[in-house]
Amino acid sequence: MDGASTPLHAKPDVEDSALANDFAVELRDVVKLYGEVAAVDHVTMFIRHNEFFSLLGPSGCGKTTSLRMIAGFERPTSGVIAIDNKLMGATPPFRRDVNTVFQSYALFPHMTVEQNVAFGLQMKGINKDETKRRTQEALELVRLPQLAGRYPKQMSGGQQQRVALARALVNRPKVLLLDEPLGALDLKLRKEMQIELKTLQHQVGITFIYVTHDQEEALTMSDRIAIMSRGKALQIGSPLEIYERPNCRFVADFIGETNFLDGKVIEVRGDFATLELPSGQTFVGRVSEGVRAGAHATLSVRPEKMQLLENASSTAANTYQVTVFSIAYVGSDTRVIINLGAQRIDVWEQNSSSTLNPDDYFFKPGENAWLTFKPENALVLAG
Amino acid sequence: MMNAIRERKRLQIFGLMFPGAFWLVVFFALPLLVIFVISFMARDELGSPVPPFSLDNYQQAFDSLYLNLFLFSLWISLLTTVVTLLISFPVALYIARSPKRWRNILIFLVMIPFWTNFLVRTYALQFLMRANGPINTLLQGLGVIQEPISMLSTPVAVLIGLVYGELPFMILPLYASLEKFDWAMFEAAQDLGADMRRAFLRVMLPMTMPGVLAGSILVFVPSVGSYITVELMGGGKINMIGRVIASQFGVASNWPFGSAISLLLMVVVTIAALVYFRVGRGERMAL
Amino acid sequence: MTNSTIVVMGDRAEYAPPAPERPNLRLGQLSLIAVTLFTFAFLYVPIIVLILFSFNSARTGAVWQGFTLSWYQRLLGNEALLTAAGRSLIIGIVSTAGSVVIGTLTALAMEREHFRAKAVWDGLLYMPVIIPEIVSGVSLLLFFAAGGIERGLLTLVVSHIAFSMPFVYLTVRARLADFDRSIEEAAQDLGADEAKTFWLITLPLLMPGIVSGALLAFTLSIDDFIISFFVTGKGWNTLPIYIWSQLKQGVTPEINAISAVLLLFSVSVIALSLLLQRRRN
Numbered sequence: 001m002d003g004a005s006t007p008l009h010a011k012p013d014v015e016d017s018a019l020a021n022d023f024a025v026e027l028r029d030v031v032k033l034y035g036e037v038a039a040v041d042h043v044t045m046f047i048r049h050n051e052f053f054s055l056l057g058p059s060g061c062g063k064t065t066s067l068r069m070i071a072g073f074e075r076p077t078s079g080v081i082a083i084d085n086k087l088m089g090a091t092p093p094f095r096r097d098v099n100t101v102f103q104s105y106a107l108f109p110h111m112t113v114e115q116n117v118a119f120g121l122q123m124k125g126i127n128k129d130e131t132k133r134r135t136q137e138a139l140e141l142v143r144l145p146q147l148a149g150r151y152p153k154q155m156s157g158g159q160q161q162r163v164a165l166a167r168a169l170v171n172r173p174k175v176l177l178l179d180e181p182l183g184a185l186d187l188k189l190r191k192e193m194q195i196e197l198k199t200l201q202h203q204v205g206i207t208f209i210y211v212t213h214d215q216e217e218a219l220t221m222s223d224r225i226a227i228m229s230r231g232k233a234l235q236i237g238s239p240l241e242i243y244e245r246p247n248c249r250f251v252a253d254f255i256g257e258t259n260f261l262d263g264k265v266i267e268v269r270g271d272f273a274t275l276e277l278p279s280g281q282t283f284v285g286r287v288s289e290g291v292r293a294g295a296h297a298t299l300s301v302r303p304e305k306m307q308l309l310e311n312a313s314s315t316a317a318n319t320y321q322v323t324v325f326s327i328a329y330v331g332s333d334t335r336v337i338i339n340l341g342a343q344r345i346d347v348w349e350q351n352s353s354s355t356l357n358p359d360d361y362f363f364k365p366g367e368n369a370w371l372t373f374k375p376e377n378a379l380v381l382a383g
Numbered sequence: 384m385m386n387a388i389r390e391r392k393r394l395q396i397f398g399l400m401f402p403g404a405f406w407l408v409v410f411f412a413l414p415l416l417v418i419f420v421i422s423f424m425a426r427d428e429l430g431s432p433v434p435p436f437s438l439d440n441y442q443q444a445f446d447s448l449y450l451n452l453f454l455f456s457l458w459i460s461l462l463t464t465v466v467t468l469l470i471s472f473p474v475a476l477y478i479a480r481s482p483k484r485w486r487n488i489l490i491f492l493v494m495i496p497f498w499t500n501f502l503v504r505t506y507a508l509q510f511l512m513r514a515n516g517p518i519n520t521l522l523q524g525l526g527v528i529q530e531p532i533s534m535l536s537t538p539v540a541v542l543i544g545l546v547y548g549e550l551p552f553m554i555l556p557l558y559a560s561l562e563k564f565d566w567a568m569f570e571a572a573q574d575l576g577a578d579m580r581r582a583f584l585r586v587m588l589p590m591t592m593p594g595v596l597a598g599s600i601l602v603f604v605p606s607v608g609s610y611i612t613v614e615l616m617g618g619g620k621i622n623m624i625g626r627v628i629a630s631q632f633g634v635a636s637n638w639p640f641g642s643a644i645s646l647l648l649m650v651v652v653t654i655a656a657l658v659y660f661r662v663g664r665g666e667r668m669a670l
Numbered sequence: 671m672t673n674s675t676i677v678v679m680g681d682r683a684e685y686a687p688p689a690p691e692r693p694n695l696r697l698g699q700l701s702l703i704a705v706t707l708f709t710f711a712f713l714y715v716p717i718i719v720l721i722l723f724s725f726n727s728a729r730t731g732a733v734w735q736g737f738t739l740s741w742y743q744r745l746l747g748n749e750a751l752l753t754a755a756g757r758s759l760i761i762g763i764v765s766t767a768g769s770v771v772i773g774t775l776t777a778l779a780m781e782r783e784h785f786r787a788k789a790v791w792d793g794l795l796y797m798p799v800i801i802p803e804i805v806s807g808v809s810l811l812l813f814f815a816a817g818g819i820e821r822g823l824l825t826l827v828v829s830h831i832a833f834s835m836p837f838v839y840l841t842v843r844a845r846l847a848d849f850d851r852s853i854e855e856a857a858q859d860l861g862a863d864e865a866k867t868f869w870l871i872t873l874p875l876l877m878p879g880i881v882s883g884a885l886l887a888f889t890l891s892i893d894d895f896i897i898s899f900f901v902t903g904k905g906w907n908t909l910p911i912y913i914w915s916q917l918k919q920g921v922t923p924e925i926n927a928i929s930a931v932l933l934l935f936s937v938s939v940i941a942l943s944l945l946l947q948r949r950r951n
Contacts, residue, residue, distance in 0.1 A: 106856035123861030403776030410832035414813035507716035608802025
C-alpha cells in the first residue's frame with residue numbers, strides 16, 4: 001500500500017491539461033490533523049473548470065474533511081488550497097466563492113423556501129428586484145416554483161434536496177460543493193436525482209465537487225473521481241481508468257468486484273508480468289507501477305472478464321482446470337464460484353439466451369471445467 | 384495574526400461567561416461561604432453571630448434531638464420519593480401509551496399543578512382535610528361520622544402533603560423517559576421468551592432509569608428541606624429539619640446554629656445528588 | 671404476542687402497541703387506568719374544591735351557603751394585596767429579563783466554547799438547582815446582612831435572578847445541544863458573517879428554548895415564597911408572602927379567591943407556552 005499512497009495521477013494531470021495553470025480548485029500537499037490523527041494526509045488534487053469531480057471512499061477516508069476545507073469550515077494544518085487560482089489561506093467561508101449542498105440539507109427551518117433561496121443574495125446586498133427574479137429562476141431550475149411559500153418541514157426529502165441545490169446555485173458560485181447530497185433519499189429517487197444533477201451541471205456550467213461513498217453514483221455522474229482511503233488520495237482518474245486500470249489493491253477492491261490471486265512475480269516483459277501462485281500455477285496480466293521481478297504481487301481479475309469452458313488446451317496462458325463449487329442465478333448473469341486448488345474464484349457468465357430450464361447451464365457443482373482469461377483482462381498489482 | 388484571533392476568542396468567552404459566573408459566585412457561592420463561617424460562631428442576645436469560633440453548633444446539631452429530626456426528615460423524604468415513584472410510574476406509563484390526542488390532554492393536566500403555586504396547592508389540600516373542612520363536613524352531613532376526624536398534624540398528613548406537592552415533578556421526567564421508550568424493544572424481549580415481568584425488569588426499567596433517577600432527585604431534595612408542607616400539614620406539631628432552620632432565623636433566633644444545620648442539610652443533599660450523577664453516569668437532568 | 675417468530679419492528683414514531691389480548695394484560699391495563707384516575711383525582715379534587723368554595727358566601731366552615739362573587743370583589747379593594755401582587759409582577763418581569771440574558775449567554779459559552787475549568791462551572795451551575803431552597807434563602811439572608819445591604823426590591827431581584835438563571839441556562843443549553851451546526855455553516859457558506867449568522871439564524875432558532883426558559887423563570891419568580899421570605903425587607907411583601915401571612919392569621923374565603931385567581935393565571939401561562947410551541951412546530 002505504501003508504494004501506492006502517493007497520488008500517481010496527480011502530476012501527469014497537471015502536465016496533460018491544456019490549461020496547465022488554470023484550475024477551479026487546487027489542493028497542494030494538504031494535511032489536516034485532529035490531534036495525532038491525520039484526517040487528510042498530504043493530498044494534492046487539481047480540479048478543472050466545469051468538471052464533475054467526485055471524492056469517493058469509505059466513511060472516515062477524509063473526503064468530507066477535504067470538502068469542508070475547500071468550503072472554509074476547516075483550515076488545513078499544512079498545505080495550500082486555491083479556488084479559481086486565488087489562495088484561500090484563512091479566508092472565512094462567507095468570503096469564498098463556493099457554495100455547499102449539505103448532507104442534512106441544512107435548510108433554515110424558520111424561513112420559507114423562497115427566503116432560504118434568497119438568503120445568499122441578500123447577504124451579498126443584491127437589490128430586491130434582482131433577488132426576487134434570480135430566486136424565481138433558481139426555483140424554476142429545480143422545478144419547484146409552486147412551493148416558494150412553504151417551510152422546509154412541509155416538504156419531502158427530495159424536494160428539500162432541490163431547495164438546498166437552488167439555494168446554493170442561485171449565488172452562481174465558482175464551485176459547488178456537494179456532501180453526499182443524495183444519501184438520505186430512497187434508491188429510486190436517488191437514481192432520478194443522479195441524472196437530474198448531472199443534467200443540471202451541464203446546464204449551469206459550474207464545477208461540481210461531489211462527495212460520496214457510493215461507487216455506482218460516482219461512476220455514473222463523474223468526469224473524474226478521486227478514490228480516497230485513510231486520508232490519502234490513492235488514485236485520480238476517469239471512471240473508465242479507475243475501473244479498468246486501478247493502481248493499487250484498495251482501488252481494485254473498492255470499485256466493483258474482483259478476484260485477487262497473491263503470488264510472486266517471476267518475470268516482467270514489456271507491458272506484462274508473470275505471477276506464480278504458491279500452489280504452482282502461473283498467470284499473466286498487465287503490469288502496473290511498482291511491480292518488480294522477484295517481489296510479491298497480486299493478480300486482480302474481474303469476474304466478468306473470465307470464461308468457463310468445457311474443453312480447453314492446457315498449454316494456453318491463464319488456462320487451468322477447475323472444480324465448480326456453487327452456482328447462483330441472478331437474472332442478468334449466472335455467478336459461479338470455482339475452486340482452483342485452495343483458491344476460490346468468482347466468475348460471472350452473462351445469460352445471453354433466455355431459458356426456463358435450470359439444467360440448461362452447462363456446469364453443476366462438483367463438475368470440472370476450464371477457466372480461461374486473456375492477459376490484457378488481468379492486472380498485476382504491486383504489494 | 385493567529386494570536387489576535389485567539390485573543391478575540393478569549394475575550395468573547397469571557398464576555399459570555401462573565402455575567403453568569405459573577406451571579407453564581409456572588410449570589411450563590413459567597414453566601415454559602417458566609418454561612419460556613421458563621422456556623423462556627425456563637426450568638427449574642429439578639430441571635431446575631433459573634434466570635435469566638437468553635438464547633439459548638441455542630442456538637443449541638445448532633446444532639447439526639449436534632450439527629451432524630453434529621454433522620455426523621457430523611458425517612459419521610461425517602462418514603463415520599465418511593466410512594467411518589469410507585470404512583471407515578473403507572474401514570475406516566477398510561478399517558479405514554481395513550482393515543483396522541485389524549486396523551487397531550489393528560490400531559491397538560493399534569494403540567495397545570497407543575498406550574499401552579501406550590502403554596503396555594505398545599506393550602507388547597509390542607510383546606511380539604513381540615514377539621515371543619517369539606518371532607519369532614521360532607522361525612523358529617525351524610526351521617527357517616529358524628530365528630531370530625533382529625534386528619535392533619537400527623538406524620539402521615541405531612542407525607543400526604545409532600546406526595547401531593549411533588550407528584551408532578553416525578554410524573555413529568557418519567558413520562559419524558561417512557562415516551563422515548565421504543566415499544567418494539569418490549570415486544571422483542573417477549574419475542575425472545577421473556578414474560579411481562581422480566582421484560583419490564585430487564586428491558587423497560589433499565590432504559591427508563593434516567594427518568595426514574597431524575598424524578599427521584601427532583602422529589603427527594605425539596606422534601607428533605609421542605610418548610611411550607613410541614614408547616615401547613617403538620618399544624619405546628621410535626622417538626623422537620625427545614626422548619627428547624629427557619630425557626631433559628633425566626634423565633635429561636637440563633638443564626639450560627641441555623642447556619643450549621645443548613646450546611647449539614649446541604650451536605651446530605653449533595654451526597655444524594657452525587658449518587659444520582661454517579662448512577663446516572665452524568666446524564667443531564669430531564670427537567 | 672407469544673409467537674416465536676422474529677418480527678421486524680416498525681418505525682418507532684408510528685408504532686403503537688397493539689390492543690391487549692390476554693386476560694392478565696387486560697388486568698394490567700385496568701390497573702393502570704385505576705391508578706391514573708386515582709392520581710388525577712388526588713391532584714385535582716383539592717384544587718376544584720378550593721375554587722368552588724371561593725364562591726361560597728359562608729364566612730367560616732365548609733358548609734355551602736350560597737353563591738357569591740363578593741370575595742372576588744373584595745380582592746379588588748384590598749390595597750395590601752394589590753401592592754404585593756404588583757411587586758411580584760415587577761420582580762417577576764425584571765428578574766426574568768435578567769435571567770434570560772445571563773442564562774442564554776452562559777449556555778452559549780458552556781455548550782460551544784472550550785475553556786479552562788469548564789467542568790467546575792458545569793457542576794456549579796447545577797448546584798442552585800439541587801441545593802434546598804431554604805438553604806439558599808438563609809445563606810442569602812446572612813450574606814446581605816453581613817454585607818450591610820438593606821433588604822428590599824434590589825435583594826429580591828438579584829436573588830430571583832440567582833435561582834432562576836440556572837433553569838434558563840439548562841433549558842437553552844438543551845436546545846443548543848440539539849442544534850444542527852450545519853445550519854449555521856450553511857448561513858456562512860451563503861455569505862453571512864458571524865454576527866449576521868447569530869442574529870438571523872442562531873437566535874431565531876433558539877427562541878423556543880429561550881421562551882420556555884423565560885416562562886419557567888417567570889413562574890419560579892412569581893411563585894417563590896421561601897427565598898423571598900428570607901431576603902425581603904420589612905414591609906416588602908410579595909404576593910406569596912402576603913398569602914402566607916394571611917394563612918397564618920387564619921383562613922378567610924378571600925384566600926380561596928386569591929388562590930383561584932393564581933390558578934387561572936398558571937393555566938393561562940401553560941396554555942400560552944403550549945400555543946407558542948405548537949406555532950413553532
